[in-house]
Amino acid sequence: MIYFDNAATTSVNKQVLDAYYDLCLKYYGNASSNHAYGLESSRLLSYAREQILKLFGLEKTHQLVFTSGATEANNLAIKGVALAYKNRGKHLITTSIEHPSVLNAFKQLEEEFGFEVTYLPVNEDGVVRIEDLEKAMRNDTVLVSIMATNNETGSINDIKAIRKVIDNYPKCFFHSDTTQAITKLDIDYNLLDMFIASAHKVHGLKGSGMLIIKNNIKPLALLSGGGQENNLRSGTSDVPKDVVLAKTIRLALDNQKQSFNYVKKINDYLREELSKIEEVVINSPHDASPYILNFSLREHKASVIVEGLSLKGIMVSTISACSSKRNEKSHVLVAMDKDIRLASNPIRLSFDESNTLLEAQEFIKVLKELLAITK
Numbered sequence: 001m002i003y004f005d006n007a008a009t010t011s012v013n014k015q016v017l018d019a020y021y022d023l024c025l026k027y028y029g030n031a032s033s034n035h036a037y038g039l040e041s042s043r044l045l046s047y048a049r050e051q052i053l054k055l056f057g058l059e060k061t062h063q064l065v066f067t068s069g070a071t072e073a074n075n076l077a078i079k080g081v082a083l084a085y086k087n088r089g090k091h092l093i094t095t096s097i098e099h100p101s102v103l104n105a106f107k108q109l110e111e112e113f114g115f116e117v118t119y120l121p122v123n124e125d126g127v128v129r130i131e132d133l134e135k136a137m138r139n140d141t142v143l144v145s146i147m148a149t150n151n152e153t154g155s156i157n158d159i160k161a162i163r164k165v166i167d168n169y170p171k172c173f174f175h176s177d178t179t180q181a182i183t184k185l186d187i188d189y190n191l192l193d194m195f196i197a198s199a200h201k202v203h204g205l206k207g208s209g210m211l212i213i214k215n216n217i218k219p220l221a222l223l224s225g226g227g228q229e230n231n232l233r234s235g236t237s238d239v240p241k242d243v244v245l246a247k248t249i250r251l252a253l254d255n256q257k258q259s260f261n262y263v264k265k266i267n268d269y270l271r272e273e274l275s276k277i278e279e280v281v282i283n284s285p286h287d288a289s290p291y292i293l294n295f296s297l298r299e300h301k302a303s304v305i306v307e308g309l310s311l312k313g314i315m316v317s318t319i320s321a322c323s324s325k326r327n328e329k330s331h332v333l334v335a336m337d338k339d340i341r342l343a344s345n346p347i348r349l350s351f352d353e354s355n356t357l358l359e360a361q362e363f364i365k366v367l368k369e370l371l372a373i374t375k
């Protein structure tokens with residue numbers, strides 16, 4: 001199998017899985033129990049929390065909430081902060097290219113809780129224009145949420161420039177969905193009030209993630225209960241899972257530079273070869289994350305080609321795993337002003353360090369064959 005769908009999910013690292021297995025057997029005590037065995041779990045959990053914050057150099061300024069993934073982390077950041085600080089103002093800003101876990105959280109705040117939301121457009125590269133953000137900011141804006149890297153195209157937003165604008169509004173918090181960027185791209189995390197990760201996107205376990213949040217911010221908890229996670233996310237802690245998240249992040253960060261350079265070579269090769277195919281339009285801008293390469297087909301239905309590739313053992317996505325089953329056009333490509341035909345027929349390739357140039361060559365060969373025989 002050739003697996004080019006790493007933005008949907010990655011394989012689990014065996015070291016992570018082995019550690020998880022051992023931890024499950026050794027530390028099943030409830031971290032909230034007061035006996036010595038429970039306290040051992042609690043100590044492990046605190047250690048993992050500290051380790052992750054240290055890996056990002058944020059142990060003095062930020063706190064960490066373990067979650068079930070990026071969807072929960074986005075929901076806690078967005079709904080939690082908007083609802084907790086609603087008396088400061090009810091205007092929120094996000095972009096039109098966010099993942100559904102962000103867009104639908106904002107939609108709910110708009111429709112059910114009376115917030116006003118500005119959805120920023122993007123330029124033809126899928127990047128937010130700083131002047132559009134400047135124009136949208138108001139004195140009652142309490143939250144700006146702008147993704148670091150887009151999951152369909154890999155387009156990268158300018159976190160530094162966005163922070164500079166938000167700094168003029170001291171009442172406003174800055175959240176970024178960093179799911180596709182964390183441990184992959186260089187980001188100055190100090191510039192963010194809140195950011196997130198989903199373990200399974202970086203060779204960790206499914207159902208595991210985190211929200212990192214500045215110490216002075218107190219979102220409204222979405223899960224009420226026994227007060228775990230500093231009262232921000234109740235429910236018995238999954239200690240082994242949370243502990244191996246620290247390992248997952250450490251391994252990925254250790255490998256970040258090498259992995260980036262490696263996947264870039266594969267991406268560059270594919271970009272060059274794809275651009276020689278007449279009916280291909282490459283949607284990812286040149287300076288996008290090298291982990292993602294998105295292109296559209298002018299004459300073929302992408303879903304037919306993706307199915308054909310799958311039958312030949314090559315796994316790729318059409319839109320994104322979260323939207324592809326619904327047979328929609330890509331809201332991201334529509335926002336980038338691509339015409340409907342192109343926005344309805346994208347193919348997303350996404351890589352990791354286990355992919356090879358040979359696989360990329362095989363992909364191009366099979367794609368050309370499929371384009372020649374299908375209509």
Ligand code: PMP
Nearest residue numbers: 069070071099101151179180198
């Ligand atoms: N944000 C982005 C940018 C993503 O790519 C994804 C995964 N498709 C998510 C959030 C949600 O992640 P999860 O399904 O792990 O909650």
